[in-house]
Amino acid sequence: MILTRAFFKCSSRLSATYAAEAREAVLAFFRAPPGYTVIFTANATGALKLVGEAFPFAEGSAFVLGADSHNSVHGIRQYATRRGAQVHYIESTPQGGVDPDEAKDILSRHHQSGQSTPSLFALTGQSNVSNSKNPLSLIKHAASLGYYTLLDAAALAPTSVMSLTETPVDAMAISFYKMFGFPTGVGALIAKESFLAQLTRPWFAGGTVDVVQAPGTLHTMAADIHEQFEDGTINYLNLPAITDGLRFLSAYLPFLPLRLSTLTDYLITSLTQLRHESTGTPVVRVLSRPPTRRLKSVGEQAGTGSVISLIFLSPSGNMLPLSFIEHASTAQNISLRTGCMCNPGGAAALLGLRDDMNLLYPGVTMRKFEEHVGHELGVVRISLGLASNFQDVWRVLRFAAGLAREEGRELMWEAWTESKTARVL
Structure with a gap:
């Protein structure tokens, strides 16, 4: 041509x-x-x-x-x-x-x-x-x-x-x-x-x-x-x-904050009520700022966003590895982001690591910083937006409920461990 x-x-x-x-x-x-x-x-x-x-x-x-x-x-x-x-x-x-x-x-x-x-x-x-x-x-x-x-x-x-x-x-x-x-x-x-x-x-x-x-x-x-x-x-x-x-x-924007406020409030409330079957301890700890109020009418603007940053906890109260959560959620076709979200100052504040920031030195790597704090750095982020619906929220809750049951959690852990072994080989 x-x-x-x-x-x-x-x-x-x-x-x-x-x-x-x-x-x-x-x-x-x-x-x-x-x-x-x-x-x-x-x-x-x-x-x-x-x-x-x-x-x-x-x-x-x-x-x-x-x-x-x-x-x-x-x-x-x-x-x-x-x-x-x-x-x-x-x-x-x-x-x-x-x-x-x-x-x-x-x-x-x-x-x-x-x-x-x-x-x-x-x-x-x-x-x-x-x-x-x-x-x-x-x-x-x-x-x-x-x-x-x-x-x-x-x-x-x-x-x-x-x-x-x-x-x-x-x-x-x-x-x-x-x-x-x-x-x-x-x-x-x-x-x-x-x-x-x-x-x-x-x-x-x-x-x-x-x-x-x-x-x-x-x-x-x-x-x-x-x-x-x-x-x-x-x-x-x-x-x-x-x-x-x-x-x-x-x-659609005038209606969106009201819908997201409802979904966010339901998700946070439900997640914080989850308990491990074996110990009765919380499954998650929500770190991000919760909604200041639940919206009730079209056109209202929320005082916070519709992002939930949290960590998942073991029955003993320790933070479950972020890489484990990412692998387990991906296997169930759930998109959760893990890490510091390219926002080190915000993540450090939520995790109580602001003083540790002062200990960083030129050339420090993420691996070295994680060795210092004793665990993987970051949070699990759940983001709700224009396309989010109740089914998305329900799937996240079902995933979290699976972590609360010892049998379900161990199956996820074994799959994650096997995947790490396969990568090494």
Whole structure:
């Protein structure tokens, strides 16, 4: 088949149309006022990295963030320290999240309005491990002190109504597959154009520039500011899925918190009531922040997410290995995630390991850290979302009830042991 110039022009026009429609859908969904734009990235991590690498950190700047944050937020500190900025952490509470008064105090101590060097405050909207939601009012408080503000909304956006008119954050990172399951490989940075104008990218690439002098050193960035941050060809074939997905989610989102509140409350209550048949001791210990209240009407917003982080216990009260739980649940076609969820600060708070964090040394490995604490590091995470239903919850409860029975638990243990032996051989 011979592809003509007309074909490529048509293809280019179509991809531009898809991109424009998707951008408009994203801005409308998040109620963005004029002055915002959308930069499509590979994921939420890519969106956060764009801010970190281009933010004008300097001597005298501050980067303030919560300990209960995703590693993609922690990683911004690398850019900050290389340019002479100071990094200041807001400690996690024992159940995750930040204490608002402590957060305001740290923000006030490290930057004041009128300070010449730019500082950045990164807020995690909802923790992906502790289930805590941080008050978005902290964004307005930080902005009043002169901070630029960044919101990691990857875990918040899928089940919460978010309005950029009410919370005018400078930049917000999201992931579409976390919101409605597809497409994978597409996230976005939603940002004020005035904020993007303050950023300086460390390189340029195809699509981000208008003119490049070669050989030479001159280049002119693309006229549209969002194009200056979209490296190469964006995933335009999947962009119509974003438009359709947001249309669906916008219709269903008012009902979602109520349904998830019911499922989460039932699951936590049922799990905490389970006891080992032989000893009467608990089968699980829930570590994440429980719901503050059970929702009762459509349109209400929950004070926490719908994530449950816990550990499974043996009849003697010891933590069952995470690798055992993962193997046993997978054998029953149940998807549970184990580990620290790329959130070391939040996981350490839930597990009571915050002091142990101070004992880490350069080059330490996860294996060495686990040897120090005496068990596998992390939690078991159960995530409920748009597609979750009562059958999913019931299967988790049936799995947990199997662990409460000695015969069922020993069968699972033998299968796990045999799988480890087979891997060694």
